Amino acid sequence: MSTAVALGVDVGGTNVRVAAVAADGGVVATGRAPTPFGDVEALVAAISGLVREVEVEVGGERDAAVPLPVGVGVAGTVDRGGTVRYAANTGLSDAPVQDRLRASLERTVVVRNDATMAMWGESRAGAARSADDAVLLTLGTGVGGGLVVGGRLVEGHTGQATELGHVIVLDNGRRCPCGNLGCLEAYASGTSIGRRASGRLATWDRGSSMDGLEPVSGADVVAAARAGDELALEVLDEAGTWLGVGIASLVNALDPAVVVIGGGAGSDAFELLHPTLLRALRSRVFGLAGRTLPNVVAAELGDSAGVVGAALLARDHQEDRP
Numbered sequence: 001m002s003t004a005v006a007l008g009v010d011v012g013g014t015n016v017r018v019a020a021v022a023a024d025g026g027v028v029a030t031g032r033a034p035t036p037f038g039d040v041e042a043l044v045a046a047i048s049g050l051v052r053e054v055e056v057e058v059g060g061e062r063d064a065a066v067p068l069p070v071g072v073g074v075a076g077t078v079d080r081g082g083t084v085r086y087a088a089n090t091g092l093s094d095a096p097v098q099d100r101l102r103a104s105l106e107r108t109v110v111v112r113n114d115a116t117m118a119m120w121g122e123s124r125a126g127a128a129r130s131a132d133d134a135v136l137l138t139l140g141t142g143v144g145g146g147l148v149v150g151g152r153l154v155e156g157h158t159g160q161a162t163e164l165g166h167v168i169v170l171d172n173g174r175r176c177p178c179g180n181l182g183c184l185e186a187y188a189s190g191t192s193i194g195r196r197a198s199g200r201l202a203t204w205d206r207g208s209s210m211d212g213l214e215p216v217s218g219a220d221v222v223a224a225a226r227a228g229d230e231l232a233l234e235v236l237d238e239a240g241t242w243l244g245v246g247i248a249s250l251v252n253a254l255d256p257a258v259v260v261i262g263g264g265a266g267s268d269a270f271e272l273l274h275p276t277l278l279r280a281l282r283s284r285v286f287g288l289a290g291r292t293l294p295n296v297v298a299a300e301l302g303d304s305a306g307v308v309g310a311a312l313l314a315r316d317h318q319e320d321r322p
Protein backbone atom coordinates (compact mmCIF):
# COMPACT_ATOMS: atom_id res chain seq x y z
CA MET A 1 0.00 0.00 0.00
CA SER A 2 1.29 3.51 -0.89
CA THR A 3 2.06 5.85 1.98
CA ALA A 4 -0.47 8.63 2.57
CA VAL A 5 1.07 12.13 2.45
CA ALA A 6 -2.06 14.21 3.16
CA LEU A 7 -5.79 14.05 3.74
CA GLY A 8 -8.36 15.59 1.39
CA VAL A 9 -11.90 16.50 2.40
CA ASP A 10 -14.92 17.32 0.22
CA VAL A 11 -17.83 19.07 1.94
CA GLY A 12 -20.87 18.33 -0.21
CA GLY A 13 -24.53 19.10 0.37
CA THR A 14 -25.20 15.53 1.54
CA ASN A 15 -21.91 14.02 2.74
CA VAL A 16 -18.51 14.98 4.03
CA ARG A 17 -15.96 12.70 2.35
CA VAL A 18 -12.37 12.24 3.50
CA ALA A 19 -9.56 10.49 1.62
CA ALA A 20 -5.98 9.72 2.59
CA VAL A 21 -3.95 10.44 -0.55
CA ALA A 22 -0.48 9.28 -1.67
CA ALA A 23 2.11 11.56 -3.35
CA ASP A 24 1.06 10.31 -6.81
CA GLY A 25 -2.62 11.17 -6.15
CA GLY A 26 -3.69 7.61 -5.38
CA VAL A 27 -6.44 7.24 -2.78
CA VAL A 28 -5.24 5.05 0.09
CA ALA A 29 -8.25 5.09 2.44
CA THR A 30 -11.62 6.86 2.67
CA GLY A 31 -14.35 7.79 5.13
CA ARG A 32 -17.66 9.63 5.01
CA ALA A 33 -20.35 11.11 7.27
CA PRO A 34 -23.53 13.17 6.75
CA THR A 35 -22.93 16.93 6.32
CA PRO A 36 -24.31 18.98 9.24
CA PHE A 37 -26.37 21.93 7.93
CA GLY A 38 -25.68 25.55 8.85
CA ASP A 39 -23.49 24.82 11.89
CA VAL A 40 -19.77 25.48 11.58
CA GLU A 41 -18.88 23.86 14.92
CA ALA A 42 -20.74 20.66 14.01
CA LEU A 43 -19.00 20.64 10.62
CA VAL A 44 -15.57 21.08 12.22
CA ALA A 45 -16.36 18.25 14.66
CA ALA A 46 -17.50 15.97 11.79
CA ILE A 47 -14.38 16.70 9.69
CA SER A 48 -12.03 16.33 12.69
CA GLY A 49 -13.61 12.99 13.64
CA LEU A 50 -13.31 11.62 10.10
CA VAL A 51 -9.73 12.88 9.74
CA ARG A 52 -8.68 11.09 12.94
CA GLU A 53 -10.48 7.89 11.91
CA VAL A 54 -8.87 7.73 8.46
CA GLU A 55 -5.51 8.74 9.89
CA VAL A 56 -5.55 5.80 12.30
CA GLU A 57 -6.30 3.52 9.37
CA VAL A 58 -3.20 4.68 7.43
CA GLY A 59 -1.04 5.72 10.37
CA GLY A 60 0.86 2.54 11.21
CA GLU A 61 4.01 3.44 9.32
CA ARG A 62 3.92 7.15 10.08
CA ASP A 63 5.70 9.36 12.56
CA ALA A 64 2.87 10.54 14.82
CA ALA A 65 4.78 13.74 15.66
CA VAL A 66 4.12 15.01 12.12
CA PRO A 67 0.35 14.91 11.54
CA LEU A 68 -0.82 14.74 7.94
CA PRO A 69 -1.85 18.12 6.45
CA VAL A 70 -5.54 18.49 5.59
CA GLY A 71 -7.11 20.18 2.54
CA VAL A 72 -10.84 20.90 2.42
CA GLY A 73 -12.97 21.77 -0.64
CA VAL A 74 -16.34 23.44 -0.07
CA ALA A 75 -18.99 24.13 -2.72
CA GLY A 76 -19.40 27.87 -2.30
CA THR A 77 -17.51 31.12 -2.01
CA VAL A 78 -14.34 30.74 0.04
CA ASP A 79 -11.83 33.55 0.66
CA ARG A 80 -8.05 33.22 0.73
CA GLY A 81 -8.11 32.88 4.51
CA GLY A 82 -10.27 29.75 4.26
CA THR A 83 -13.43 31.45 5.52
CA VAL A 84 -16.55 30.18 3.77
CA ARG A 85 -18.29 33.41 2.77
CA TYR A 86 -21.39 31.77 1.38
CA ALA A 87 -22.35 28.15 0.70
CA ALA A 88 -26.04 27.59 -0.07
CA ASN A 89 -26.14 23.79 0.09
CA THR A 90 -24.39 23.55 3.46
CA GLY A 91 -26.07 26.66 4.96
CA LEU A 92 -22.79 28.38 5.86
CA SER A 93 -22.05 32.10 5.74
CA ASP A 94 -18.93 33.88 7.02
CA ALA A 95 -17.83 30.60 8.63
CA PRO A 96 -14.09 30.52 9.55
CA VAL A 97 -13.74 26.81 8.73
CA GLN A 98 -9.95 26.91 8.17
CA ASP A 99 -9.20 28.71 11.46
CA ARG A 100 -11.51 26.42 13.45
CA LEU A 101 -10.06 23.27 11.89
CA ARG A 102 -6.48 24.42 12.53
CA ALA A 103 -7.38 24.91 16.19
CA SER A 104 -9.11 21.53 16.36
CA LEU A 105 -6.53 19.46 14.44
CA GLU A 106 -3.31 21.40 15.25
CA ARG A 107 -1.72 21.09 11.82
CA THR A 108 -1.67 22.62 8.31
CA VAL A 109 -5.25 23.04 7.06
CA VAL A 110 -6.17 24.67 3.74
CA VAL A 111 -9.84 25.40 2.87
CA ARG A 112 -10.83 26.46 -0.66
CA ASN A 113 -13.67 26.23 -3.19
CA ASP A 114 -14.39 22.66 -4.37
CA ALA A 115 -13.83 23.31 -8.09
CA THR A 116 -10.48 24.95 -7.27
CA MET A 117 -9.51 21.74 -5.46
CA ALA A 118 -10.72 19.60 -8.39
CA MET A 119 -8.58 21.70 -10.76
CA TRP A 120 -5.52 21.06 -8.59
CA GLY A 121 -6.28 17.33 -8.53
CA GLU A 122 -6.58 17.10 -12.33
CA SER A 123 -3.49 19.30 -12.67
CA ARG A 124 -1.26 17.25 -10.36
CA ALA A 125 -2.57 13.75 -10.91
CA GLY A 126 -5.22 13.73 -13.66
CA ALA A 127 -6.05 14.89 -17.18
CA ALA A 128 -3.96 18.11 -17.00
CA ARG A 129 -0.84 16.67 -15.37
CA SER A 130 1.37 17.36 -18.40
CA ALA A 131 0.21 21.00 -18.72
CA ASP A 132 1.46 24.15 -16.97
CA ASP A 133 -1.57 26.05 -18.27
CA ALA A 134 -4.97 24.42 -17.89
CA VAL A 135 -8.66 25.19 -17.47
CA LEU A 136 -11.24 22.98 -15.73
CA LEU A 137 -15.00 23.27 -16.18
CA THR A 138 -17.18 21.04 -14.00
CA LEU A 139 -20.71 20.58 -15.32
CA GLY A 140 -23.16 19.41 -12.67
CA THR A 141 -25.94 21.16 -10.76
CA GLY A 142 -24.05 24.33 -11.72
CA VAL A 143 -20.85 25.01 -13.63
CA GLY A 144 -17.66 25.28 -11.55
CA GLY A 145 -14.26 26.31 -12.79
CA GLY A 146 -10.57 26.21 -12.01
CA LEU A 147 -7.41 27.59 -13.60
CA VAL A 148 -3.74 26.76 -13.51
CA VAL A 149 -1.45 29.37 -15.08
CA GLY A 150 2.30 28.82 -15.27
CA GLY A 151 1.95 25.76 -13.02
CA ARG A 152 0.24 27.74 -10.26
CA LEU A 153 -3.35 27.64 -9.11
CA VAL A 154 -5.17 30.91 -9.80
CA GLU A 155 -7.10 32.07 -6.73
CA GLY A 156 -7.49 35.79 -7.37
CA HIS A 157 -7.09 38.78 -5.10
CA THR A 158 -9.86 37.69 -2.71
CA GLY A 159 -9.94 33.97 -3.48
CA GLN A 160 -13.00 34.25 -5.68
CA ALA A 161 -11.32 33.90 -9.08
CA THR A 162 -12.30 31.27 -11.62
CA GLU A 163 -16.07 31.38 -11.24
CA LEU A 164 -16.03 30.34 -14.88
CA GLY A 165 -19.68 29.27 -14.84
CA HIS A 166 -20.60 32.92 -14.50
CA VAL A 167 -18.67 34.13 -17.54
CA ILE A 168 -21.37 35.83 -19.64
CA VAL A 169 -21.87 34.15 -23.02
CA LEU A 170 -24.99 36.12 -24.09
CA ASP A 171 -25.97 39.59 -22.94
CA ASN A 172 -29.54 39.54 -21.58
CA GLY A 173 -29.62 35.77 -22.13
CA ARG A 174 -31.13 33.04 -19.96
CA ARG A 175 -31.51 33.62 -16.23
CA CYS A 176 -28.72 32.03 -14.17
CA PRO A 177 -29.32 30.78 -10.60
CA CYS A 178 -26.86 33.52 -9.51
CA GLY A 179 -29.38 36.17 -10.60
CA ASN A 180 -27.54 37.41 -13.69
CA LEU A 181 -28.59 36.87 -17.28
CA GLY A 182 -26.62 34.92 -19.87
CA CYS A 183 -24.01 33.12 -17.71
CA LEU A 184 -22.43 29.95 -19.16
CA GLU A 185 -24.02 28.01 -16.26
CA ALA A 186 -27.50 28.88 -17.58
CA TYR A 187 -26.66 27.01 -20.83
CA ALA A 188 -24.24 24.21 -19.95
CA SER A 189 -24.94 22.84 -16.44
CA GLY A 190 -26.65 19.46 -16.10
CA THR A 191 -29.61 21.30 -14.58
CA SER A 192 -29.91 23.74 -17.48
CA ILE A 193 -29.61 20.94 -20.07
CA GLY A 194 -32.53 19.12 -18.39
CA ARG A 195 -34.55 22.31 -18.15
CA ARG A 196 -33.94 23.15 -21.80
CA ALA A 197 -35.17 19.68 -22.85
CA SER A 198 -38.33 20.15 -20.71
CA GLY A 199 -39.03 23.47 -22.40
CA ARG A 200 -38.46 22.13 -25.91
CA LEU A 201 -40.66 19.05 -25.27
CA ALA A 202 -43.71 21.32 -24.82
CA THR A 203 -43.68 22.26 -28.51
CA TRP A 204 -41.87 19.21 -29.97
CA ASP A 205 -44.27 17.23 -32.17
CA ARG A 206 -41.95 14.57 -33.60
CA GLY A 207 -42.02 12.28 -30.55
CA SER A 208 -39.27 11.78 -27.98
CA SER A 209 -38.27 9.08 -25.51
CA MET A 210 -38.34 11.88 -22.90
CA ASP A 211 -42.11 12.43 -23.38
CA GLY A 212 -43.86 12.31 -19.99
CA LEU A 213 -40.71 12.88 -17.93
CA GLU A 214 -41.16 15.80 -15.54
CA PRO A 215 -38.78 17.19 -14.57
CA VAL A 216 -36.22 16.09 -17.15
CA SER A 217 -32.71 15.80 -15.71
CA GLY A 218 -29.42 16.28 -17.51
CA ALA A 219 -28.81 12.53 -17.12
CA ASP A 220 -32.18 11.82 -18.81
CA VAL A 221 -31.12 13.93 -21.79
CA VAL A 222 -27.74 12.17 -22.07
CA ALA A 223 -29.37 8.73 -21.88
CA ALA A 224 -31.95 9.68 -24.53
CA ALA A 225 -29.24 11.13 -26.79
CA ARG A 226 -27.20 7.93 -26.54
CA ALA A 227 -30.25 6.01 -27.75
CA GLY A 228 -30.52 8.37 -30.74
CA ASP A 229 -33.33 10.64 -29.52
CA GLU A 230 -33.44 13.57 -31.96
CA LEU A 231 -34.53 16.22 -29.47
CA ALA A 232 -31.97 15.15 -26.85
CA LEU A 233 -29.22 15.30 -29.48
CA GLU A 234 -30.32 18.81 -30.48
CA VAL A 235 -30.35 20.01 -26.86
CA LEU A 236 -26.84 18.63 -26.26
CA ASP A 237 -25.56 20.14 -29.54
CA GLU A 238 -26.86 23.48 -28.35
CA ALA A 239 -25.20 23.10 -24.92
CA GLY A 240 -21.95 22.03 -26.63
CA THR A 241 -22.05 25.14 -28.80
CA TRP A 242 -22.49 27.42 -25.76
CA LEU A 243 -19.62 25.64 -24.05
CA GLY A 244 -17.45 26.25 -27.10
CA VAL A 245 -18.43 29.93 -27.03
CA GLY A 246 -17.44 30.20 -23.36
CA ILE A 247 -14.22 28.24 -23.85
CA ALA A 248 -13.22 30.45 -26.83
CA SER A 249 -13.15 33.48 -24.53
CA LEU A 250 -11.11 31.55 -21.94
CA VAL A 251 -8.68 30.43 -24.66
CA ASN A 252 -8.36 34.00 -25.96
CA ALA A 253 -7.60 35.22 -22.45
CA LEU A 254 -5.35 32.41 -21.20
CA ASP A 255 -4.03 30.22 -24.04
CA PRO A 256 -4.21 26.96 -22.02
CA ALA A 257 -2.65 23.71 -23.26
CA VAL A 258 -5.56 21.64 -21.94
CA VAL A 259 -9.23 22.27 -21.18
CA VAL A 260 -10.63 19.58 -18.87
CA ILE A 261 -14.39 18.92 -18.79
CA GLY A 262 -15.51 17.24 -15.56
CA GLY A 263 -18.39 17.09 -13.10
CA GLY A 264 -21.17 14.47 -13.21
CA ALA A 265 -22.92 15.84 -16.31
CA GLY A 266 -19.67 16.85 -18.01
CA SER A 267 -18.13 13.40 -17.71
CA ASP A 268 -21.40 11.66 -18.63
CA ALA A 269 -22.01 13.78 -21.74
CA PHE A 270 -18.40 14.40 -22.79
CA GLU A 271 -18.34 12.48 -26.07
CA LEU A 272 -21.73 13.92 -27.06
CA LEU A 273 -20.70 17.53 -26.34
CA HIS A 274 -17.17 17.31 -27.75
CA PRO A 275 -17.77 17.62 -31.55
CA THR A 276 -20.06 20.68 -31.37
CA LEU A 277 -17.93 22.24 -28.64
CA LEU A 278 -14.85 21.99 -30.87
CA ARG A 279 -16.70 23.37 -33.88
CA ALA A 280 -17.87 26.40 -31.87
CA LEU A 281 -14.40 26.87 -30.39
CA ARG A 282 -12.61 26.74 -33.76
CA SER A 283 -14.96 29.26 -35.33
CA ARG A 284 -14.58 31.80 -32.51
CA VAL A 285 -11.05 31.62 -31.20
CA PHE A 286 -8.71 34.48 -32.15
CA GLY A 287 -5.94 33.92 -34.70
CA LEU A 288 -6.84 30.31 -35.50
CA ALA A 289 -4.42 30.06 -38.45
CA GLY A 290 -1.37 30.78 -36.33
CA ARG A 291 -2.13 28.93 -33.14
CA THR A 292 -2.48 25.47 -31.66
CA LEU A 293 -5.88 24.90 -30.08
CA PRO A 294 -5.87 23.36 -26.59
CA ASN A 295 -6.78 19.72 -26.17
CA VAL A 296 -10.29 19.52 -24.79
CA VAL A 297 -10.37 16.33 -22.72
CA ALA A 298 -12.55 14.53 -20.19
CA ALA A 299 -11.56 14.65 -16.51
CA GLU A 300 -9.72 11.55 -15.29
CA LEU A 301 -10.23 11.53 -11.53
CA GLY A 302 -14.06 11.45 -11.50
CA ASP A 303 -15.56 12.48 -8.19
CA SER A 304 -12.20 11.92 -6.45
CA ALA A 305 -10.70 15.02 -8.11
CA GLY A 306 -11.76 17.29 -5.25
CA VAL A 307 -10.36 15.18 -2.38
CA VAL A 308 -7.16 14.38 -4.28
CA GLY A 309 -6.59 18.05 -5.17
CA ALA A 310 -7.40 19.17 -1.61
CA ALA A 311 -4.88 16.73 -0.14
CA LEU A 312 -2.11 17.63 -2.60
CA LEU A 313 -2.70 21.38 -2.13
CA ALA A 314 -2.48 20.99 1.66
CA ARG A 315 0.78 19.12 1.23
CA ASP A 316 2.15 21.92 -0.99
CA HIS A 317 1.22 24.47 1.66
CA GLN A 318 2.96 22.42 4.33
CA GLU A 319 6.11 22.24 2.24
CA ASP A 320 5.98 26.03 1.71
CA ARG A 321 6.35 26.55 5.45
CA PRO A 322 9.76 27.63 6.80
Ligand SMILES: [Zn+2]
Binds near residue numbers: 165176177179
Ligand atom coordinates in the same frame (compact mmCIF):
# COMPACT_ATOMS: atom_id res chain seq x y z
ZN1 LIG B 1 -24.38 33.20 -13.08
